[in-house]
Amino acid sequence: MNDTCQPPEPVAIAVSGIAGSGKSTLGRALAASLRLPLVDLDAVTNPLLDALDEAVLGGHWLSGPHARTIREGRYAALRAVAADAVATAGGVVLVAPFTTELDGGEEWAHLRAAVAPATLRMVHLEGDPQLLAARRAARGAPRDRHRTDTPARTPSIPVVRIDAELSTSQQSARVLAGLGIRTPLDPDAALFSRSFDAVLFDLDGTLVDSTASVIRAWRRFAAHYGVSSDPLHENHGQPARTLIARLLPAELRSEGLDRILELELADAVALPEVRGARAFYDSIPAERRAVVTSGTAPLATARLRAARFTAPGVFVTSDDVTRGKPDPEPFLLAADRLGVDPERCLVLEDATAGIQAARAAGCAVIAVTGTVEPSALPADLAIDGLDRLTVSLDAEGIRLHPVG
CATH class of the missing domain: 3.40.50.1000 (HAD superfamily/HAD-like)
Incomplete structure (x- = not known):
């Protein structure tokens, strides 16, 4: 990844996705690569909200009776900080679920107005619900117990879609290219x-x-056999039989080849x-x-x-x-x-x-x-x-x- 690249014009990049999709990690990587300030909704608002007494709020701030009002206040704070960042740095990377904003309408218009004159581009992380649930369980954040289980919806606004299965580096490469921020090409090669x-x-x-599809299939394969999928990441481009020989004993390799083919074929849809x-x-x-x-x-x-x-x-x-x-x-x-x-x-x-x-x-x-x-x-x-x-x-x- 080129860590000195710059956007061709003032840009505000909003990174969206449900909890566990990896939006904070991707947002940090993009901010570092583009040398833009990072504004994460959780970092801006959670310390204050977590300090409030649930008895006063009538429940946790994510799910209590005032959750809607708190949501509006959180995003108002995000927009205010984003406006300052754009005014002083010329651009910003924002991280939040942006659930309502993805539907377009008034909330999307408010966000666009807050970051003007920068162009607002939405990056949306999507992924296997089981993978995202496993990530939330692994991190054990108390707030995850209070989140409403809202099914993922198809965004109504233009987005750069990114698969949560990919590594941060793989995601960043796709986002930057999707935003028109390209790696320099040597015309004299x-x-x-x-x-x-x-x-x-x-x-x-x-x-x-098909990189995300490949990783997803091998993750499921590794979970089925109770082995590590690390050899895939270390040996991209090699035949499946080579990888399986590193993962399974000889008596399971034929079965393993059949299983990985079944998993990969099932995922080979609309790539x-x-x-x-x-x-x-x-x-x-x-x-x-x-x-x-x-x-x-x-x-x-x-x-x-x-x-x-x-x-x-x-x-x-x-x-x-x-x-x-x-x-x-x-x-x-x-x-x-x-x-x-x-x-x-x-x-x-x-x-x-x-x-x-x-x-x-x-x-x-x-x-x-x-x-x-x-x-x-x-x-x-x-x-x-x-x-x-x-x-x-x-x-x-x-x-x-x-x-x-």
């Missing part, structure tokens, strides 16, 4: 002076933004594309592109379909190779099926194992950030979305051009 015969695409995290991925993918002639993934054929097919990608003519999955990434075999096989020299291939990857495999195959590599830290991606070029690239075709092959 050597790749822009080269030509290529084919482009080999990784799937998860490169074409399809988003990585920013700009479909347009870039479609700009490569079908006979000059391949998808090379560590997933199985059924899972890879389901995820491509969920993100509305056209199936490639050359499709290399874990079912086609004996040694998966970081071994070069998958990329060597894709180049062979396309009938091209691997050294004339460009690979797009989001994981360290995939980049290592591509390099070992002799390919040039572009890293798509957002899954692992950029410092762990030893590629020829790093980009925060495929909308940063366009291509042209000439007699020498495929050429890349930077955008922005």
Whole structure:
């Protein structure tokens, strides 16, 4: 994450979500990255409210008879502090549930007016209710016992949707790109002076933004077997059989493979594309592109379909190779099926194992950030979305051009 980035214009970022969604953690990360003041509703109002006698209030301030009036006062205080922050610092990061504001209407209008002239952008954290409930139980905050169990509603205002399953770094990368705050791109990178015969695409995290889906499935897998899901976070991009071999004894591995496939297929529904991925993918002639993934054929097919990608003519999955990434075999096989020299291939990857495999195959590599830290991606070029690239075709092959 670039900790010196600045918004292109004065901005107020409101981070919303129910208790346990991680909004305070994300808000702090965004404030630090953008060098903006942080105003958290709980920090501004809870110390005073917690000091009040419940007997005077007729119950806890979150659920007693005065809860509505207290809510109005809390958000009035938040707006007043936010207005001061914008007036003095030019922007602000706000953290609160913003339940009513997400519905639009008068409360949303009040919030927008308070942070003017900054542009107000809403970030909304969503997640598996069981995950969020488990987080609340783990933190043991007394106030959580008094919260009303309000079902999550679909926001009526434009929001940047972020999955609570993702790490803070992964969330921040998606928020910043969604706000138009992009990582600088080197227009003089050597790749822009080269030509290529084919482009080999990784799937998860490169074409399809399935990272949260993957993490969710493996979290459920780990809970079922009573094991840690840490090997997934440490080894993104490797085949499931490699990870399961680290997690389960030999007698459970076949069953484990079946279970993780079942979990991942169930979650492969309406997945988003990585920013700009479909347009870039479609700009490569079908006979000059391949998808090379560590997933199985059924899972890879389901995820491509969920993100509305056209199936490639050359499709290399874990079912086609004996040694998966970081071994070069998958990329060597894709180049062979396309009938091209691997050294004339460009690979797009989001994981360290995939980049290592591509390099070992002799390919040039572009890293798509957002899954692992950029410092762990030893590629020829790093980009925060495929909308940063366009291509042209000439007699020498495929050429890349930077955008922005």
